[in-house]
Amino acid sequence: MKIRFKYLIGIFFLVNISLCIQAQEYALVIHGGAGVMSRDRMSKEAETSYRSILNKALMLGDSLLKNGVSCTDVVVNVINVMEDSPLFNAGKGAVFTNSRTNELDASIMEGKTLNAGAVAGVTDIKNPISAAYEVMENSEHVFLSGNGASTFAKKQGIEIVPKKYFFTKNRYESLQKLLKREREREKKDNMGTVGCAVLDKYGNLCAGTSTGGMTNKKYGRIGDAPVIGAGTYANNKTCAISCTGHGEYYIRLSFARDISALMEYKGLSVNEACKEEIRKLSELEGTGGVIAIDAKGNIAMEFNTSGMFRGYLKSTGEKEIAIFTE
Ligand code: ASP
Numbered sequence: 001m002k003i004r005f006k007y008l009i010g011i012f013f014l015v016n017i018s019l020c021i022q023a024q025e026y027a028l029v030i031h032g033g034a035g036v037m038s039r040d041r042m043s044k045e046a047e048t049s050y051r052s053i054l055n056k057a058l059m060l061g062d063s064l065l066k067n068g069v070s071c072t073d074v075v076v077n078v079i080n081v082m083e084d085s086p087l088f089n090a091g092k093g094a095v096f097t098n099s100r101t102n103e104l105d106a107s108i109m110e111g112k113t114l115n116a117g118a119v120a121g122v123t124d125i126k127n128p129i130s131a132a133y134e135v136m137e138n139s140e141h142v143f144l145s146g147n148g149a150s151t152f153a154k155k156q157g158i159e160i161v162p163k164k165y166f167f168t169k170n171r172y173e174s175l176q177k178l179l180k181r182e183r184e185r186e187k188k189d190n191m192g193t194v195g196c197a198v199l200d201k202y203g204n205l206c207a208g209t210s211t212g213g214m215t216n217k218k219y220g221r222i223g224d225a226p227v228i229g230a231g232t233y234a235n236n237k238t239c240a241i242s243c244t245g246h247g248e249y250y251i252r253l254s255f256a257r258d259i260s261a262l263m264e265y266k267g268l269s270v271n272e273a274c275k276e277e278i279r280k281l282s283e284l285e286g287t288g289g290v291i292a293i294d295a296k297g298n299i300a301m302e303f304n305t306s307g308m309f310r311g312y313l314k315s316t317g318e319k320e321i322a323i324f325t326e
Contacts, residue, residue, distance in 0.1 A: 025315035026065040027297035028198045030057055030078060032088050032309030034244045034289030035191035039324055047323065050087060054311045054321050057081040061198065062313050071198035071206035071240075072110055072133070079106075079129040079210050082194035086168045088309075089192030091127055094166050094212025096175035097221075102166035104212055105226035106132040111205030111234035111295075116142050118226040119149040123166075126159040129210045132226070134158060142228065146220075171215070178216045192309075193225060195242025197234070197293045205295060207232050207240035207256075214247065223247025229257035236295060238263040239270045244308065245288010249281055259292060274300040 032054060061078045069077075083091025094102040106128035107118035117136025120143070125131045131153040135144050144152055154160050193211035200206075209232045211225040224231035224247035231247065233256035234240035241256040250256075255277055262273040270292050281288060282304045289303025291310060301310045301322075311321035 025297075026199055026201050027293055027299060027312065027314040028058065028061040028065065028074065028078065028196060029291045029293050029299045029301060029312040030054065030061075030082070030194070030196045030310065031242060031244055031289065031291045031301070032082060032194050033192035034287070034303040034305045034308035036305060037191070037307035037324065042323075050309055050323060051321055053082060053085045053087055054309060057196075058311050058313045058319065058321070061196070065198070065200055065315070068201055070202070071200035071204050072108070074198045074200065075108060075196045075206045075208040076129055076133050078196045078198075079194055079208050080127050083127050083129060083210055086170075087192065088194050089171075089212045090194040090210040092166065093168055093171060093192060095171050095192075095215040097213070098175075098179075098216050098218040100172075100175065102163070102212055103217070103220070104128045104166075104210070105222060106208070106210035107226040107228055107232040108132045108136055108208040109206065109228055109232050109234040109240075110136070111207075111236040111238075111240055114235065116228045116232075118143045118228060118232075119153070120145045120222045120226040121220055122146065122149050122153070123163055124150055124160050125153050126161045126165065127210075129208050131156075131158050132208065132210075143226065145222075166212075171212075174215050193244040195232070195244060195291060197240035197242050197291055199240070199293050199295065199297050203236070203295060205234045205236050205240035205293065207234045207242045209242045209244070211244075224250035224255065227251055229254050231256060233257050233260055235260050235264075239273075239292045239294040241290060241292040243288065243290045245281070245303075245305070246286050249284055249286025250288065252284070253277065253280055253286075255281070255290070259290070263294070270294040270298050271300045271302075274302040278302045278304050
């Protein structure tokens, strides 16, 4: 009888250990931009479309991670899905600058090696996150901009599109409205930057962010999204982070890097660190949000706006897609 009891205890511990290992296998979190949004003003059809692309991106990430694909490749592939949708302010749906052009930014960073790549102000690269990946993998630089970035991307076999590819009626009308009220900031229209942070089966972290920037931006303005440490950061010691919001504030706060530092030097959890950084953002009267994932697969999705397109998925089967503050 005694031996049997010992057996049971042994089996109980084995099951628990295997559940723990499974719990840490992989996880990913995505965002599709933060901003002013309310349930009443969003049509049911629009909500369904947003949810369906977020779901498509998460499910692609899930199947790649399940098959042992690295966090870096998952970040690129998941962001490509959102870049190809006109719904988000990244790739196809990028917002317009004051000069009626589209200037796109993106960055990617690996937590294991601290390798990073970024492009800014590109006008003809279909998937800027793929170009950022190429900069990281196949150049001696970290950050390329404008025509030079396009020339490099073309050499790497990245798809180049005619500039008119980025024309979408909605975004163009948003610019027109904003030009009429030149001095007003219409934060709603910038919504839709995309980002992804991943923990893979090998315990590695990676984050990426891609955006069209802010509607009506001028003079070659570059936001936080392609700036390593501002809009994107990853370190296996702490977490992987992707941001969305009013980029100038994120740059001034070194937002993403600060979250990592709060974890590394102050021992905060990923959730506490993201909350603290959002508090600092609010103190400066900046708006936006952040997603992050730590080395154990803990996930944070924080924002100080009325909504953020977001979702996460874990190998345990846990999954959530949300838009508003609930
Ligand atoms: N952070 C982006 C930028 O400032 C915009 C956004 O995320 O909404 O360019």
